[in-house]
Amino acid sequence: MKKALPLLALCILLLSSFILRPLADGYKVGDKATDFKLKNIDGKMVSLADNKAAKGYIVVFTCNTCPFAKAYESRIVDLNTKYAPLGYPVVAINPNDPAVAPGDSYADMQKKKYAFPYLVDESQQVAKTYGATRTPHLYVLSKQGSDFVVSYIGAIDDNSEDAKLAKTKYVENAMTEILAGKPATTKETKAIGCTIKWKRA
Amino acid sequence: MRSLKSVALAVGVLLSAPAFGQNVAVIKFPKLQKRLARPTDTTYVVNFWATWCGPCVKELPNFEQLRVANAGKKVKVLLVSLDYASQLDKKVKPFVKQRGLQSEVLLLNEPDPNEWIDKVDAKWSGALPFTLIFNNKLNQRASFERELSAAELAAALKKFQ
Numbered sequence: 001m002k003k004a005l006p007l008l009a010l011c012i013l014l015l016s017s018f019i020l021r022p023l024a025d026g027y028k029v030g031d032k033a034t035d036f037k038l039k040n041i042d043g044k045m046v047s048l049a050d051n052k053a054a055k056g057y058i059v060v061f062t063c064n065t066c067p068f069a070k071a072y073e074s075r076i077v078d079l080n081t082k083y084a085p086l087g088y089p090v091v092a093i094n095p096n097d098p099a100v101a102p103g104d105s106y107a108d109m110q111k112k113k114y115a116f117p118y119l120v121d122e123s124q125q126v127a128k129t130y131g132a133t134r135t136p137h138l139y140v141l142s143k144q145g146s147d148f149v150v151s152y153i154g155a156i157d158d159n160s161e162d163a164k165l166a167k168t169k170y171v172e173n174a175m176t177e178i179l180a181g182k183p184a185t186t187k188e189t190k191a192i193g194c195t196i197k198w199k200r201a
Numbered sequence: 202m203r204s205l206k207s208v209a210l211a212v213g214v215l216l217s218a219p220a221f222g223q224n225v226a227v228i229k230f231p232k233l234q235k236r237l238a239r240p241t242d243t244t245y246v247v248n249f250w251a252t253w254c255g256p257c258v259k260e261l262p263n264f265e266q267l268r269v270a271n272a273g274k275k276v277k278v279l280l281v282s283l284d285y286a287s288q289l290d291k292k293v294k295p296f297v298k299q300r301g302l303q304s305e306v307l308l309l310n311e312p313d314p315n316e317w318i319d320k321v322d323a324k325w326s327g328a329l330p331f332t333l334i335f336n337n338k339l340n341q342r343a344s345f346e347r348e349l350s351a352a353e354l355a356a357a358l359k360k361f362q
Contacts (some may be wrong), residue, residue, distance in 0.1 A: 011268045032287045067253040101255075133326040133327070133328045133346065134326060134327055134328035134329075137326075154315070155314070155315055155327075158312060158313035158315060158316075159312045159313065160312075160314065161287070164355060165312070167312070167313075170315070184360065188318065189315040189320040190314055190315050190325075190326060190327045191314050191315060191318075192251075192283055192318075192327045192328075193312045193327055193328055193329070194254060194255075194329060195254075195256060195328035195329060195330070195346070195347065195348075196328070
């Protein structure tokens with residue numbers, strides 16, 4: 001019995017790790033995000049670890065071409081204005097293959113003048129690791145020790161057409177709780193967006 | 202109530218007849234959900250799309266082709282536009298007319314997708330295009346969060362027959 005107990009515990013642990021494993025690929029809230037090294041539109045490489053002062057990041061997969069990304073562009077800029085001073089700057093990542101979406105070429109990305117990095121995910125590996133499927137698709141990461149932990153995934157608010165008509169600002173609600181050191185009550189939301197333009201096999 | 206139902210059915214049949222051309226009905230989610238839950242033996246092919254979505258526009262002819270190829274069978278193609286309702290007259294109706302779409306087109310007028318996406322399919326993250334094929338009588342369903350070629354679509358439907 002003495003021997004069986006730890007074995008049983010191990011079995012339960014193994015079993016639960018199967019059950020708790022997310023069905024879809026990509027991150028779930030609570031997962032540790034691995035760092036990346038991607039090229040910014042100024043030619044410099046950017047990693048999460050670079051900014052020592054950051055308490056976290058608002059990572060958003062977005063692009064030049066998707067009408068929903070365009071509709072949310074100014075709201076993404078506003079998120080950076082509001083949360084960068086609080087330690088959570090925006091990092092924008094464009095995962096689209098410019099061969100499929102010509103307006104998302106590096107040269108086209110360079111036309112943007114953001115106060116935050118706008119990175120090109122050329123191999124699309126970062127988008128795949130995160131489990132991003134659409135633009136815009138947003139992830140809030142919080143620094144815990146030396147790790148970045150996924151704290152919110154999903155939509156910016158509940159009205160893509162008109163920011164003024166948005167009733168629930170999902171990210172801002174989550175950020176208020178995260179900044180207070182609490183887990184987000186609504187930690188995952190869904191939104192309509194453009195499918196990421198994956199490289200053709 | 203029964204006569205009301207048969208009138209609704211008759212109207213439905215008339216509207217679904219290709220010769221009648223195309224109207225785009227604007228609906229709210231509860232109504233769409235009811236429709237998707239009907240215990241019928243018809244196989245539904247429901248494509249969520251938008252005029253602004255490049256891959257959606259590209260694959261629309263595949264759905265039209267599928268509808269024609271399955272005429273006379275218990276197959277219903279439903280194209281659910283996620284364009285904004287404010288774009289109905291400006292964009293959606295002219296698009297449907299210009300492309301000559303004969304499948305039934307609905308415009309889902311709901312501002313907050315987080316409220317209803319999971320109710321369509323828990324596996325759907327919200328990217329467009331999204332296609333759902335189901336047969337409630339057979340209790341069978343399949344979903345695709347990507348663009349489908351005509352061959353892929355036909356193959357997916359074949360599994361329901």
